[in-house]
Amino acid sequence: MQATALAGGFDAPATQSAHAFRRVMEAMARPGTIQDIQGGAPPAPLSVAAGTVLLTLCDTDTPVYLAGKADTDDVRAWLAFHTGAPLTGPSHAMFAVGAWDALLPLSRYPIGTPEYPDRATTLIVDCAALAASGSTLRGPGIKSDATLSLPETRAFQANRALFPLGLDFIFTCGDRLAALPRSTEVF
């Protein structure tokens, strides 16, 4: 195993993951808000934010799909050492991580069942840019409306139409993140 796989985890897992989770929760509860997050140092090409989310939420119970360029030996070794999460294809993933183009098509991921809509994939989308501009968002967690730079709008409108089924998204860029749950309407 390469030495790089052993570094880049939390120094103080209990408190660092608590802080990181609060940022993720704030993002998911208030779609469109951009949160700072740090603690993890994953191998390239994963961003600090994407790596920290994985460290915070993943373990042996959560199959992870590494999409496209995110699927490197370094990332596999790092994820295995720090989380123990099993790797899987998109159809069984609880979490999927990668660039937007690599994660497509979205039809491959479980969207939950009518009786268990929570059994759906959370996609961690590593983006080149993340800004509070672009698409307009409305829905639970948003007072009137919010704006967020999304890779596209049609996919998220189609995802909203599946509610209460559907996918949930975390957008990461550097050490910042935002989220778009299935409940958010995108214009």
Add this chain to the structure above:
Amino acid sequence: MTDHAYNFAYLDEQTKRMIRRAILKALAIPGYQVPFASREMPMPYGWGTGGVQVSAAVLTPDDTFKVIDQGADDTTNAVSIRSFFERTAGVATTTATIEASVIQTRHRIPEAPLTEDQILVYQVPIPEPLRFLEPRESETRKMHSLEEYGLMHVKLYEDISRHGHIATSYAYPVKVEGRYVMDPSPIPKFDNPKLGDMAAIQLFGAGREQRIYALPPYTEVVSLDFEDHPFEAPKADQLCGLCGAEDSYLDEVITDDTGGRLFCCSDTDYCEGRRKAGHRGPAFPGNEAAA
């Protein structure tokens, strides 16, 4: 010694990750009850094990924690949960609503409006609003998936036909974002109007029943009713005997063996705050003569 023998906030990290994943899905599907693998806690079921597990999963060392039981900071349940997290998480605690960043509550929403920087964690005994109408989990799950809530309206209608009004006074069912019918936990229906459009995140934890659900901020929450019997949020037609508040939810306290009684704010912090500001009710010591 024991205090340092525990992981931060008592639970192990894998358990917290599992609860945190459930909380995120609960926020993504407002009002839907997410199953989670509830752990045994060092307190009996019914004492807030669900709320405690949710609090343990969201607390950070920087938080200021408040616990209320029926609005009061000084009852057994509130005191013991507060000291539990003082010892296992080392967090600061307070009884002042405005100073708290995480508030765990049993059966009340504080009178003071909550802010975007706060999280409200409810202790929930029975999370399933349809449970007393349909005991089978397999059936209630199907009813939620099909949005089949006619039975709940029949129940409220039977209230009207028997009592002349909707007699359900607590755990009054609500519909979230026009989709899921949700049990707001046994808060008095006086508190129901505060559920919707709240600035704070609301998380609900049911330990024995192993369910977590949530309301993101500014979520639409509608108390079920009928056009000709609209929802009302009543309270005792009295004012607080201690602070004189007319707008707060009141407890009735029996004070002697001859039928003497006192109405006072159930929210102790709200009542103390008003008394500190000089407000006096008719039963306040030294003020009885005026009453």
